Amino acid sequence: MNIVLFGPPGAGKGTQAKELTKHYNIPHISTGDILRANVREGTNLGIKAKEYMDKGELVPDEVLIGIIRDRLQLSDCKDGYMLDGYPRTLPQAEALKEILENINKPLEVVLNIDVPDKELIDRLSGRRTCSCGESYHLMFNPPLDEGTCGACGGKLYQRDDDREDVVRQRLEIYAAKTMPLIDYYNNRGILVNIDGTGSVEDVFKQIRDVLDPYRK
Ligand code: ADP
Ligand code: ADP
Ligand code: ZN
Numbered sequence: 001m002n003i004v005l006f007g008p009p010g011a012g013k014g015t016q017a018k019e020l021t022k023h024y025n026i027p028h029i030s031t032g033d034i035l036r037a038n039v040r041e042g043t044n045l046g047i048k049a050k051e052y053m054d055k056g057e058l059v060p061d062e063v064l065i066g067i068i069r070d071r072l073q074l075s076d077c078k079d080g081y082m083l084d085g086y087p088r089t090l091p092q093a094e095a096l097k098e099i100l101e102n103i104n105k106p107l108e109v110v111l112n113i114d115v116p117d118k119e120l121i122d123r124l125s126g127r128r129t130c131s132c133g134e135s136y137h138l139m140f141n142p143p144l145d146e147g148t149c150g151a152c153g154g155k156l157y158q159r160d161d162d163r164e165d166v167v168r169q170r171l172e173i174y175a176a177k178t179m180p181l182i183d184y185y186n187n188r189g190i191l192v193n194i195d196g197t198g199s200v201e202d203v204f205k206q207i208r209d210v211l212d213p214y215r216k
Contacts, residue, residue: 007113010120056169113196
């Protein structure tokens, strides 16, 4: 199954992807997680990307296109993939189309998780993240043991870009550069809207109802 999880920052893409990747046994490819791993490891890519990420800006398209091209070649994508956080611009979407044509794995569904801005701000301001990619919320999804990741035992932190001023900038960039992709995929007939405002379980169920028919 070849899918994109689409939606604004804080919509719940990462949270849903963690469950979906186990349920459908396809890799979860989060460009944000890949970039943050590079920042932690201090790679050249990470040093360059951090400047953009800390300001809430998008990392240049050619960097992301290279990352995705390499990642989709790996053998774990043979039965499908779940992209999270990519594409975010029209050039990224067009590059993706070409990459997928070359490997003969066309996109089947783009899930657009919809959540109003006010709720996004609440979600992002209370988010706590683990380097394993798991995310929690101080009120909506608290870790069992405060400050510790229930999945891997790692230490939770607040992302630098989850501070309120950076959050607003990210939401503006989403509206300007990323939202146009909703029309782009709608015109191709593969966009499905998901109401992201319910509980994590509610949203998971809506997504499963959409994806189950694509299961091989
Ligand atoms: P994204 O990957 O789209 O940026 P996350 O999955 O990291 O979003 O979720 C953002 C924040 O909202 C996290 O703190 C997460 O725990 C919380 N969250 C995710 N889904 C829900 C939900 N359905 N209801 C309430 N809070 C949620
Ligand atoms: P969220 O889902 O909370 O918006 P991500 O973890 O997906 O955050 O991304 C964090 C940051 O990493 C973005 O604000 C951006 O700077 C960078 N980034 C991630 N994916 C992309 C992408 N496809 N194109 C450009 N920048 C990206
Ligand atoms: Zn963890």
